Amino acid sequence: xxxxxxxxxxxxxxxxxxxxxxxxxxxxxxxxxxxxxxxxxxxxxxxxxxxxxxxxxxxxxxxxxxxxxxxxxxxxxxxxxxxxxxxxxxxxxxxxxxxxxxxxxxxxxxxxxxxxxxxxxxxxxxxxxxxxxxxxxxxxxxxxxxxxxxxxxxxxxxxxxxxxxxxxxxxxxxxxxxxxxxxxxxxxxxxxxxxxxxxxxxxxxxxxxxxxxxxxxxxxxxxxxxxxxxxxxxxxxxxxxxxxxxxxxxxxxxxxxxxxxxxxxxxxxxxxxxxxxxxxxxxxxxxxxxxxxxxxxxxxxxxxxxxxxxxxxxxxxxxxxxxxxxxxxxxxxxxxxxxxxxxxxxxxxxxxxxxxxxxxxxxxxxxxxxxxxxxxxxxxxxxxxxxxxxxxxxxxxxxxxxxxxxxxxxxxxxxxxxxxxxxxxxxxxxxxxxxxxxxxx
Amino acid sequence: xxxxxxxxxxxxxxxxxxxxxxxxxxxxxxxxxxxxxxxxxxxxxxxxxxxxxxxxxxxxxxxxxxxxxxxxxxxxxxxxxxxxxxxxxxxxxxxxxxxxxxxxxxxxxxxxxxxxxxxxxxxxxxxxxxxxxxxxxxxxxx
Numbered sequence: 001x002x003x004x005x006x007x008x009x010x011x012x013x014x015x016x017x018x019x020x021x022x023x024x025x026x027x028x029x030x031x032x033x034x035x036x037x038x039x040x041x042x043x044x045x046x047x048x049x050x051x052x053x054x055x056x057x058x059x060x061x062x063x064x065x066x067x068x069x070x071x072x073x074x075x076x077x078x079x080x081x082x083x084x085x086x087x088x089x090x091x092x093x094x095x096x097x098x099x100x101x102x103x104x105x106x107x108x109x110x111x112x113x114x115x116x117x118x119x120x121x122x123x124x125x126x127x128x129x130x131x132x133x134x135x136x137x138x139x140x141x142x143x144x145x146x147x148x149x150x151x152x153x154x155x156x157x158x159x160x161x162x163x164x165x166x167x168x169x170x171x172x173x174x175x176x177x178x179x180x181x182x183x184x185x186x187x188x189x190x191x192x193x194x195x196x197x198x199x200x201x202x203x204x205x206x207x208x209x210x211x212x213x214x215x216x217x218x219x220x221x222x223x224x225x226x227x228x229x230x231x232x233x234x235x236x237x238x239x240x241x242x243x244x245x246x247x248x249x250x251x252x253x254x255x256x257x258x259x260x261x262x263x264x265x266x267x268x269x270x271x272x273x274x275x276x277x278x279x280x281x282x283x284x285x286x287x288x289x290x291x292x293x294x295x296x297x298x299x300x301x302x303x304x305x306x307x308x309x310x311x312x313x314x315x316x317x318x319x320x321x322x323x324x325x326x327x328x329x330x331x332x333x334x335x336x337x338x339x340x341x342x343x344x345x346x347x348x349x350x351x352x353x354x355x356x357x358x359x360x361x362x363x364x365x366x367x368x369x370x371x372x373x374x375x376x377x378x379x380x381x382x383x384x385x386x387x388x389x390x391x392x393x394x395x396x397x398x399x400x401x402x403x404x405x406x407x408x409x410x411x412x413x414x415x416x417x418x419x420x421x422x423x424x425x426x427x428x429x430x431x432x433x434x435x436x437x438x439x440x441x
Numbered sequence: 442x443x444x445x446x447x448x449x450x451x452x453x454x455x456x457x458x459x460x461x462x463x464x465x466x467x468x469x470x471x472x473x474x475x476x477x478x479x480x481x482x483x484x485x486x487x488x489x490x491x492x493x494x495x496x497x498x499x500x501x502x503x504x505x506x507x508x509x510x511x512x513x514x515x516x517x518x519x520x521x522x523x524x525x526x527x528x529x530x531x532x533x534x535x536x537x538x539x540x541x542x543x544x545x546x547x548x549x550x551x552x553x554x555x556x557x558x559x560x561x562x563x564x565x566x567x568x569x570x571x572x573x574x575x576x577x578x579x580x581x582x583x
Binding site: 302 | 450452466468471472473527
């Protein structure tokens with residue numbers, strides 16, 4: 001069975017109180033007995049001293065009054081004779097001189113008087129289990145030899161009574177101390193343990209809340225990290241798309257520039273063709289003038305031939321043939337002019353189409369350059385976003401590490417709080433353990 | 442004259458869309474039109490819309506009588522006409538008979554009509570044309 005801190009504290013304080021009560025129960029009666037014994041010895045000494053003085057005076061004057069002195073002294077109201085067993089004066093040869101009580105109760109004269117007493121050391125106390133024996137040598141006035149030895153025997157009953165009384169009092173007091181001490185120990189143990197248990201519970205609750213919050217924050221940080229990673233992947237995809245757009249824009253730009261150059265070359269060629277056409281037209285004009293003059297010459301020749309009559313018939317026929325030739329030439333020139341007109345119109349249409357193509361190619365080139373510029377800006381922005389995502393991810397990883405460390409610390413704190421609560425009151429831990437088992441089942 | 446000869450040469454030309462003809466024997470030459478030449482349309486009171494380069498100057502030989510020694514001299518009168526200009530021979534079959542009741546001198550410059558195929562040719566009397574030209578140059582004053 002595991003004991004809690006409160007029980008341990010209570011037991012510890014109770015043990016100290018029991019020890020104190022036991023010590024008191026043992027020490028107090030001993031002290032009482034010792035005091036009673038000391039008092040008894042002192043009383044025996046004082047009685048012996050008082051009586052020896054009186055006896056010493058009477059011995060010199062009236063030895064017959066010694067017995068009376070002993071009885072009067074013992075019977076005096078000032079002397080408590082309850083514990084006086086006997087007062088005996090013994091002569092140096094061992095013969096009794098006087099005694100109290102006067103009547104022998106069969107016990108003799110008591111213990112043998114002490115020997116070896118001198119004027120310098122006339123007093124001696126001896127003890128037995130039942131008696132305290134005080135011996136004092138009686139030296140009459142300035143004599144070196146002792147008249148006798150006064151032996152006062154006091155009963156140890158007072159000492160035993162004091163011992164019993166002290167033990168009883170000590171037991172009562174020890175019992176009271178024990179009871180009060182146990183109550184105080186319980187209160188003190190509870191007073192110390194309850195705040196600790198309360199603090200442990202609060203610490204447990206706070207640390208549990210901290211762990212839950214840290215885990216929530218960890219989950220949120222993990223989600224944010226996942227979102228950042230997803231965003232970064234999207235940025236990478238966007239960057240790839242931007243690169244592909246840039247590549248396609250470059251191709252379109254190159255094609256548009258080539259198309260523009262081709263259109264310009266076509267326009268130049270058409271311009272050259274038009275110049276050649278103008279030259280051909282000039283030549284045709286010359287041919288037309290020549291044919292017209294030939295026609296006129298033939299016409300005039302025909303007139304001459306006509307005027308010549310029959311002689312000019314051949315001349316007229318030649319002139320007519322020349323006119324037909326000239327007219328054929330002029331018709332051909334007219335046909336060529338028509339063809340050249342059509343060709344000029346076609347050239348003009350081609351020039352217009354080329355100009356339109358050039359304009360379209362120029363617009364395409366401009367658009368492709370704008371697309372390339374925008375793509376470049378988009379790529380730079382995407383790279384900046386990716387760098388920001390990297391920094392954010394790094395920060396989130398640091399935050400996640402910190403949260404994990406916080407979670408671990410909070411878990412350790414929770415464990416410490418539960419350990420502290422378990423130390424203070426194991427019943428709480430057992431109750432929680434049972435609740436957890438029930439919750440799991 | 443037509444009766445004696447099988448055919449006569451006629452200089453055919455145009456004034457606008459209308460074909461005209463005159464005796465080729467009296468024509469001295471055909472040259473490119475000059476800007477200052479008088480158009481025959483002006484002489485005939487018609488209007489020509491052709492371009493100058495499509496016109497021809499017809500040089501007509503005009504006989505002049507001295508009146509003293511019975512000798513004649515000739516001079517060239519220039520008239521402008523529209524093309525095409527050519528020389529055709531008209532026989533009796535081309536001549537359109539004049540309708541009865543119409544005086545030959547009803548309109549002096551025109552002395553008759555000829556027809557070649559689908560074309561009708563108005564035949565001009567050169568002396569009348571020259572006279573009309575003179576009247577035109579004189580501004581209509583005798």
